[in-house]
Amino acid sequence: MSPTDLVLDPVQTPGVLAAKLWIGRGSAADPIGQRGAHQLLASVLTRGCGSLDAMQMADLVEGCGAGLRCDTNEDGLLISLKCRDLDSPQLLPLLSSMVHEPHLQADQVNLERELSLQALQRQREDPFHLAFDGWRHLAYGLGPYGHDPLGVAGELEQLTAASLRPIAQSLSAEGAILALSGSIPAGLLDQLRADGISPQSNSADFDSDARDLIDQASLSAEQKVYLHPQSTEQVVLMLGQPTLPHGHPDDLALRLLQTHLGTGMSSLLFRRLREDHGVAYDVGVHHPARAKASPFVLHASTAVDKALTTLDLLIMSWQELMEHTLEAADLNLARAKFRGQLAHASQTTGQRAERRAQLRGLGLPDNHDHRCMEVLETLDGKALRLAASRHLANPLLSLCGPKSAIESLAERWKQALDQR
Known part of the structure; x- marks a missing residue:
């Protein structure tokens, strides 16, 4: 991953490691007329990357008893991995492949799009979501925070694998943050450094x-x-x-x-x-x-x-x-x-x-x-x-x-x- 900032949080655990990869492109960065694109892309990233198709990827992750998911909020896309520390050397490279080599197969995109549309339909039946959508429209209008990360049904319906490819390319060009917490094997750090990922100091001050x-x-x-x-x-x-x-x-x-x-x-x-x-x-x-x-x-x-x-x-x-x-x-x-x-x-x-x-x-x-x-x-x-x-x-x-x-x-x- 290039460039990727590594944050280490060693914690004494019974051999458990949690990894979170944050990329600063969330639903606020959805292109005009494609609201919901980043969330749809996130849902497809776990369905094949690099040399692994969707089933092979699932077999690898679940065969190690690990958990892998990808979510989008307004400000960023978050890939989450939780696994045994002994399995981390073979699982962590998946995060890089998901960002740089996603498959984005048309059938998988269509499946995830239908699931997102169903979720939006359920929200339209919920008074709480309807009220919050109304407030969000008042407050932000058509601005970056003006829509649910799931998107807008009419625009989401038009998204295809071809629509997602330029957005996926922008992810790989965006700086990322990889945070590791738990039992961190010493050899894992050497592997990450070889990939150009190493800890960096952060004493940033807020620019109000x-x-x-x-x-x-x-x-x-x-x-x-x-x-x-x-x-x-x-x-x-x-x-x-x-x-x-x-x-x-x-x-x-x-x-x-x-x-x-x-x-x-x-x-x-x-x-x-x-x-x-x-x-x-x-x-x-x-x-x-x-x-x-x-x-x-x-x-x-x-x-x-x-x-x-x-x-x-x-x-x-x-x-x-x-x-x-x-x-x-x-x-x-x-x-x-x-x-x-x-x-x-x-x-x-x-x-x-x-x-x-x-x-x-x-x-x-x-x-x-x-x-x-x-x-x-x-x-x-x-x-x-x-x-x-x-x-x-x-x-x-x-x-x-x-x-x-x-x-x-x-x-x-x-x-x-x-x-x-």
Whole structure:
């Protein structure tokens, strides 16, 4: 693989090695008119490469008791391998072959395309996905984050093996990050060095100015509400806005607010919407790590007759982030949960390798999480309130449910905006 950056994370395990190959071309890089191309390509990469056809490749991987898969998110394509350390010398070369020598047989592409179309169809029957798709359309429009990584059905249907070949060639030209975690045989490093893959130091600092410039177009949505009528007995509400790239100086403050609002049964939204008012089936906060403006979205599902109350509570919770300073007890609880989340996300070799690959892929230093733990203690309630004021001042609302119900909610939302 050329060029490939190697990240090593030796961990004492009973002979288990996890490998994660990150390539910085995700669904955000889908060509115009080919939304879903990178995800379709990822699904086909495991179906034959180099000298191995689909069956031979499966026999090799499964014969070693290993696991191999390939996924795409908005920012990157991730190939994951988990195997015994003794099998790694014969399995790791598969990762290079998948990127540089994919077969992309027409029958395999057609099969994976049909599976992706079926997955999109299932999503169209899910009110949660419909509401989030609506919010995503409001927030990002036709921009890189404006569609599900699976793609858009009408465009996905037109993709063929020939469509994927130039995209596959672009993968091989893109710099990659290979992260290894677990039992790493000494001879394996010699093999990787022979292929031009070796560890490199990474002390990168986040360039907030450069990446903020990229994101401004995402923050100027004129429409503030999206309605998707559906004949169901529930309403799904999503309230939020695009915010910051992962690693931005204010990102940690927003992650503490996310934890305060939506992590666990002691979170504000759970207590307020479920325990105090009993209006929501499900509540939470969606704030993933992204290279550009990441969503910060409160979501809730509720019965039709409780939808107005649910919306009022979501609006109140959102406004409080900017108007009220978090009390010391709530801030300490959020800090404790955040530390716990970092620990829980590093339990397995697969989790550790993926996080290390992700940090490098996003241009962040290897010790980013350690830095966050240090900065965590310096953030007070005022810092969180100021960060919310800077980055959460223009929320967007997406609704899915019965037509009359969501129209009433849209009117209530308009009233709330007029009062601001």
